[in-house]
Amino acid sequence: MMNYIETVNKYAQTVVEVGLNIQKGQTLVINSDIDAIDFVRAVTKAAYARGAHNVIQKLTDGPSTQMKFEHAPVEVFEEIKQYKIDEINDFVAQKVAHLRIYSQTPELLKDADANKIAALAKANGEMNKDFARAVGRYDFSWCIVAFPNDKWGELVFPELKGEDAKLKLLDAMIKAVRVDKEDPVQAWKEHNDSLNARAHKLNELNFDKLHYYSERTDVEIGMTEGHRWLGASTTNADGVEIQVNMPTEEVFTSPDFRRVNGVIGNTRPLAYQGAIVDDFKLTFKDGVVTDFEAGRGYDVLKNLLDNDEGARRLGEIALVPDDSPISNSGILYYNTLYDENASCHVALGRAFPNAIENGKDLSKDELFEKGLNHSLVHVDFMMGSNDLNIDGIQKDGTVVPVFRDGNWVI
Known part of the structure; x- marks a missing residue:
């Protein structure tokens, strides 16, 4: 039987140490849905324990997002706000670390207007274009992970419902990210060495x-x-090793x-x-x-x-x-x-x-x-x-x- 609190804390610690490799005095931005709030809090605690200067949480809510797509006109999704661009570019200039947590069901917007989905994707792409280029150059530390919710668990394991489905999906995720190992940090080092050796072989050919x-x-x-x-781990512009996925x-x-x-x-x-x-x-x-x-x-x-x-x-x-x-x-x-x-x-x-x-x-x-x-x-x-x-x-x-x-x- 999984000890939920211990598992979430161990997962958060691995993400902070291996994925983001948070440095003393660094600021971290976490983007997540509120369904992953337990994990968001655990990451926040682990980041501060490692010496983070500030942790900024940017949270969304799945049902509220569905309401917006149902009722708001398409022009709302087309809006490009300068204040959002300014904030994003300030984060890039300050080399703020970023963690993205996928935590909503993949079918969240299955009934939404495809034109609204496209409009939002295009607007977000425009607002984030400088950020995306900085991400591709590894100008700062960033990492993408996931944490399940009930609906996502039910999609993956339709024979289960609610909390049971979520916990089964969390157990599978934990194994995939090597947090089930006694020493996840060492397990990731060995895995990185293997993938980087494979990349080196392809470069030689x-x-x-x-x-x-x-x-x-x-x-x-x-x-x-x-x-x-390229293999698994990489180094950011300051020479800090990170694990982006x-x-x-x-x-x-x-x-x-x-x-x-x-x-x-x-x-x-x-x-x-x-x-x-x-x-x-x-x-x-x-x-x-x-x-x-x-x-x-x-x-x-x-x-x-x-x-x-x-x-x-x-x-x-x-x-x-x-x-x-x-x-x-x-x-x-x-x-x-x-x-x-x-x-x-x-x-x-x-x-x-x-x-x-x-x-x-x-x-x-x-x-x-x-x-x-x-x-x-x-x-x-x-x-x-x-x-x-x-x-x-x-x-x-x-x-x-x-x-x-x-x-x-x-």
């Missing part, structure tokens, strides 16, 4: 392009000159958005802006989505692709074996943070500046000229499966098997 093929996908994705595969099982980079040709089909549902998109395929020609289909959430997907020009191009590719902890658990979380770590995935939209040599020192236009996409959005979706094969193709035409039947072979 220096592929010109990758060919993905399975029942649902057949696509060639070109790589940029000087691309860099908990959990993580991936090695990733940003491709040359101009050199993507073929079809990519999803293998797990995409939870986006409080709605679910599933059974979809995207057709790429010279890097741009030229056609698409979806069995569920067509309008949400269309609005995502229409967000801006960059939303129809790739900004990330990530490799995750089918034989990985979250995949082997058999749990479908309906949440990208977790589901992307059970499956190879790609992301539409914004690329990572540090996915290319000296990328942090290049302007947005210089990165774009080298093939790194820019966009107001960055949306991952899962396309890995137990029948996915990936070949790495070097400039001289040498073909190196990378994945066979969903798993590493290098």
Whole structure:
């Protein structure tokens, strides 16, 4: 039987130490729904104990959000407020640490107007564009985690209700982020070493392009000159090691958005802006989505692709074996943070500046000229499966098997 208080406190301590690596005198901003208030308070306590100067909580409420989407006119969701931009940019200038806690059901906005969802996504993208670029450069410490609520638990475990569903989902999350280990900090160090070694191997091979093929996908994705595969942990601009996603099982980079040709089909549902998109395929020609289909959430997907020009191009590719902890658990979380770590995935939209040599020192236009996409959005979706094969193709035409039947072979 789980000791709830001890578990929440241990989880919070791991996030503060490993994920954010809070430094003495640092300010932390926590963005979360009030359903995760126990965890928010535990993180706040752990951050102050580690020497944080200030912890700022920015909380939302799921039912109130639903009311807003039901009753407020679309122009409310289109508003771009300068005071919000000023606050965000001040946080960036002060290198304030940021923690995002996913804590609401992925179906929160399943009945909401897709046009309102799209309008809010576009407005938020515009208000956060400088913040997003700073995030991609790791100018400050940031981390994304999750904490369940009852409705999310019931979605994942429909045979359970209420608190029972929430606690079962929390137990699964705790295992995925290694908090069930006696020493989670050491467990994360060993995990980081393993993923970083895999990234180093891919960098040595220096592929010109990758060919993905399975029942649902057949696509060639070109790589940029000087691309860099990245592992789990990274260092921020001040040299502090952080863990930006908990959990993580991936090695990733940003491709040359101009050199993507073929079809990519999803293998797990995409939870986006409080709605679910599933059974979809995207057709790429010279890097741009030229056609698409979806069995569920067509309008949400269309609005995502229409967000801006960059939303129809790739900004990330990530490799995750089918034989990985979250995949082997058999749990479908309906949440990208977790589901992307059970499956190879790609992301539409914004690329990572540090996915290319000296990328942090290049302007947005210089990165774009080298093939790194820019966009107001960055949306991952899962396309890995137990029948996915990936070949790495070097400039001289040498073909190196990378994945066979969903798993590493290098």
